[in-house]
Amino acid sequence: MNDPVLRLDGLAKGYLQGTPGAVEVLRGVDLALTAGETVALVAPSGAGKSTLLHIAGLLDTPDVGRVEIAGQDMAGRSDRARTAVRRRDVGFIYQFHHLLPEFSAAENVILPQLANGAGRRAAAARAADLLARVGLSARADHRPAELSGGEQQRVAFCRAMANGPKLLLADEPTGNLDPETSDRVFEVLMALVAETGLAALIATHNMELASRMDRVVRLEAGLVRPA
């Protein structure tokens, strides 16, 4: 029960940039989040924030180090097993939401649930409930292109929450929104976190938003330290 929801131990990751020698982006990142904890991740541009979030969200693998999600060590797991854990336990919000443009807001929230084995009726009911909570019931049948940036980002939250994840990872979720919309979207996110008790690691450049989280950590020179 006291297992961290996310535990990163000694993560290292480099990229071969086509020139001799690799670029070491992460050089031994240690970080742990417990249930109900919100942590802001701040980092200068290019410091490796997306790389870190992708590894934590099982979208990428470290060169060295360990990723543990809800007490499960991900080392040596098959792609299939990693995908199953990612679908069930991890919600991911991207900076530019990445909603499926040809599907409605509701379908965007329903589809990850179907992929996770939910029945259509239950998935539709949960999507309707989530969209209602973020004030988008009237927009459920609209496609992303018919929604404002803030509305699209709220749909992206609902999609990330669709399978009731234990861990929410967000990469600059309010980065492309105006301050007022960003504030509103952030309030919705924090309310959902408080309600569900999940752990959230949220990358942001906005220090005011960061200061409203339980803890702020800084990624710099390949390491994560308290800010």
Ligand SMILES: Nc1ncnc2c1ncn2[C@@H]1O[C@H](COP(=O)(O)OP(=O)(O)OP(=O)(O)O)[C@@H](O)[C@H]1O
């Ligand atoms: N697939 C890749 N191949 C080569 N280099 C990469 C790759 N992905 C990222 N990098 C490099 O690794 C470094 C970190 O990238 P990353 O996207 O994680 O940074 P970031 O902190 O998210 O940046 P930003 O805040 O500007 O989005 C950058 O120097 C980037 O050029």
